[in-house]
Amino acid sequence: xxxxxxxxxxxLRYGGTRALDDVSLRLTRGVTxxxxxxxxxxxxxxxxxxxxVPPDRGAFTVxxxxxxxxxGRQDVRRSLGYxxxxxxxxxxxxxxxFVDYVAILKELTDRGARHxxxxxxxxxxxxxxxxxxxxxRLSGGMRQRVALAAALVGDPGFLVLDEPTVGLxxxxxxxxxxxxxxAGEGRTVLLSTHQxxxxxxxxxxxxxxxxxxxxxxxxxxxxxxxxxxxxxSSTERDPGALAGWRTGTGSFRNLGDPPTGADxxxxxxxxxxxxxxxxxxAEVAAA
Amino acid sequence: MKGVEGDRRVRGVSGALVWSVGRTVPWxxxxxxxxxxLLLVWLPRLxxxxxxxxxxxxxxxxxxxxxxxxxxxxxxxxARHLTVPVxxxxxxxxxxxxxxxxxxxxxxxxxxxxxxPEQARPPVGAVTLEAxxxxxxxxAAAATAVRLADEPEPGPSxxxxxxxxxxxxxxxxxxxxxxxxxxxxxxxxxxxxRWAVVLAAAVLVWGVCGPEPLRRGHLLRRxxxxxxxxxx
Numbered sequence: 001x002x003x004x005x006x007x008x009x010x011x012l013r014y015g016g017t018r019a020l021d022d023v024s025l026r027l028t029r030g031v032t033x034x035x036x037x038x039x040x041x042x043x044x045x046x047x048x049x050x051x052x053v054p055p056d057r058g059a060f061t062v063x064x065x066x067x068x069x070x071x072g073r074q075d076v077r078r079s080l081g082y083x084x085x086x087x088x089x090x091x092x093x094x095x096x097x098f099v100d101y102v103a104i105l106k107e108l109t110d111r112g113a114r115h116x117x118x119x120x121x122x123x124x125x126x127x128x129x130x131x132x133x134x135x136x137r138l139s140g141g142m143r144q145r146v147a148l149a150a151a152l153v154g155d156p157g158f159l160v161l162d163e164p165t166v167g168l169x170x171x172x173x174x175x176x177x178x179x180x181x182x183a184g185e186g187r188t189v190l191l192s193t194h195q196x197x198x199x200x201x202x203x204x205x206x207x208x209x210x211x212x213x214x215x216x217x218x219x220x221x222x223x224x225x226x227x228x229x230x231x232x233s234s235t236e237r238d239p240g241a242l243a244g245w246r247t248g249t250g251s252f253r254n255l256g257d258p259p260t261g262a263d264x265x266x267x268x269x270x271x272x273x274x275x276x277x278x279x280x281x282a283e284v285a286a287a
Numbered sequence: 288m289k290g291v292e293g294d295r296r297v298r299g300v301s302g303a304l305v306w307s308v309g310r311t312v313p314w315x316x317x318x319x320x321x322x323x324x325l326l327l328v329w330l331p332r333l334x335x336x337x338x339x340x341x342x343x344x345x346x347x348x349x350x351x352x353x354x355x356x357x358x359x360x361x362x363x364x365x366a367r368h369l370t371v372p373v374x375x376x377x378x379x380x381x382x383x384x385x386x387x388x389x390x391x392x393x394x395x396x397x398x399x400x401x402x403x404p405e406q407a408r409p410p411v412g413a414v415t416l417e418a419x420x421x422x423x424x425x426x427a428a429a430a431t432a433v434r435l436a437d438e439p440e441p442g443p444s445x446x447x448x449x450x451x452x453x454x455x456x457x458x459x460x461x462x463x464x465x466x467x468x469x470x471x472x473x474x475x476x477x478x479x480x481r482w483a484v485v486l487a488a489a490v491l492v493w494g495v496c497g498p499e500p501l502r503r504g505h506l507l508r509r510x511x512x513x514x515x516x517x518x519x
Contacts, residue, residue, distance in 0.1 A: 088365035
């Protein structure tokens, strides 16, 4: 399958910090989850791919367009929807006016067609009924959906979502998952998140980033399989475990190299993720 | 042909943007600065007789500074992060904001000058140069903050910097470089040559920082494969 995004050797430094270190990726249609601890470089990678910041080294293309040139960057932006970690709004705008404003910025200049498109995306994120309400009067979850609508307007082929479910209650998160899954049906979505459940439920592929480097790139099932035979149950916390915690049943769930005869458990995606981070030298015990 | 098409697209977007961008202008901050400026020059009318020309000149300077503090908020954009990867370039949006504010500023300054009795009014051209330079300085500071920092609304810190700079310039500039002189001072002409330099420098900085924000430290860095520096 032809990749939507093809990146090779992306590197970027902020002062003395190496935010990205030789990152290479190929993203195809569907939802790809980007997992990693705080400071792993997830947001930086997303900002680079969204053409918000150029890499120090390396190159990438989006739908065949190279953002290294001004014209190529404009072409990339025509194919791009971006939901940043902290989307801000002009609070006096209504939901409709704000998405319309973004649509104008995206060069949808025909008023009739633009308004139809704005109504379409607001319906898509289930905000059709409140489109005339001022953004400052909307709940946090609704505002996040306004931001998603702004990212979706113009029907971009590549959607970049930076932790879109942070701060949402379980119901809102569930609704957001539906929206992301729907958005991923016809396009390429890159979803940065701390929530392994989001990745398990939504993504056909997962990339783990730590220390600015790609530590894993594969399917959620492959990441889960990394923890096979390394999760076990015990009545006491196993001191030899990389991580261990008491579960709701009172027994301990341990992660690491199990002792002989241990009561092995079915691993989860989170187990695979934590073990991958441990291999990268990250602090698993803190998880 | 494609270049022409690109220009047409920019013109079309600018036309459609005018009203929306007008609503993103921080009118409250600008209005507050304008009102404070008007009050400053109006206050002496409460007393008897025309104000002292030196007082009138400094009130005009104070009014210009108050308006400039409002202008420090002009480039604030709460939706900045969300609108990073759009095709309409930032200079188009900035240009439209300035176009909205410029006629308001001209009307306001005319009103401010009119509030000063004619016999106390300093040379209009010179004091307008001072006001223009102060405004340009505030816009240059705002553009620099947008370019070098990730903060969507740097207005408060920019306004604080402009105010501090103005106070320090009044207090610390050496006698021979003084900017704040009276019309009967022999340094009046030289001071306004310096005001012209301040205006030119501010416009230059504004021009350099205006088009596309860059990540901190990227200004002097060479880019592989050409002119990537960019964001919105």
